[in-house]
Amino acid sequence: MKVVLLQDVKALGKKDDIVTVNDGYARNFLLPRKLGVEATAANLNNLKQQQANAAFQAAEQLKAAQELASKIGSVKLEMPVKVGGNGKLFGALSSKEIADAMKQQFGIELDKKKIILDEPIKEVGERIIEVKLHKDVLAKLALNVKAL
Numbered sequence: 001m002k003v004v005l006l007q008d009v010k011a012l013g014k015k016d017d018i019v020t021v022n023d024g025y026a027r028n029f030l031l032p033r034k035l036g037v038e039a040t041a042a043n044l045n046n047l048k049q050q051q052a053n054a055a056f057q058a059a060e061q062l063k064a065a066q067e068l069a070s071k072i073g074s075v076k077l078e079m080p081v082k083v084g085g086n087g088k089l090f091g092a093l094s095s096k097e098i099a100d101a102m103k104q105q106f107g108i109e110l111d112k113k114k115i116i117l118d119e120p121i122k123e124v125g126e127r128i129i130e131v132k133l134h135k136d137v138l139a140k141l142a143l144n145v146k147a148l
Contacts, residue, residue, distance in 0.1 A: 069131075081147070098115055
């Protein structure tokens with residue numbers, strides 16, 4: 001019997017795979033546990049529609065991420081902070097503070113988890129920060145940390 005898997009099944013296949021299994025295994029294990037459905041014409045057509053919809057949504061997300069990356073690349077974020085006598089910051093700039101400043105200055109909302117800081121920002125100066133917007137899109141944000 002051919003079955004379309006609805007979830008990953010160990011040693012059988014991944015979600016949306018079409019596999020051939022024994023009739024008893026399908027009727028007694030896969031179907032009652034909602035791990036798969038019989039591969040009828042209607043179910044196969046449903047699967048194709050779901051895959052097409054998922055591909056369309058992925059393309060839309062990629063396009064939106066690329067547009068946001070171009071916006072981020074065209075701005076320069078200015079962050080005035082309190083500094084000590086030797087030009088060092090009191091504490092360090094966090095990704096949350098950078099995300100808040102982006103929203104406040106340019107109206108661009110960023111998730112603080114997507115801002116990649118290799119090391120804490122503890123000094124005044126200009127630097128380029130990477131923002132991972134999508135698995136294929138990496139934006140570069142120009143940041144100028146200046147003393148108050």
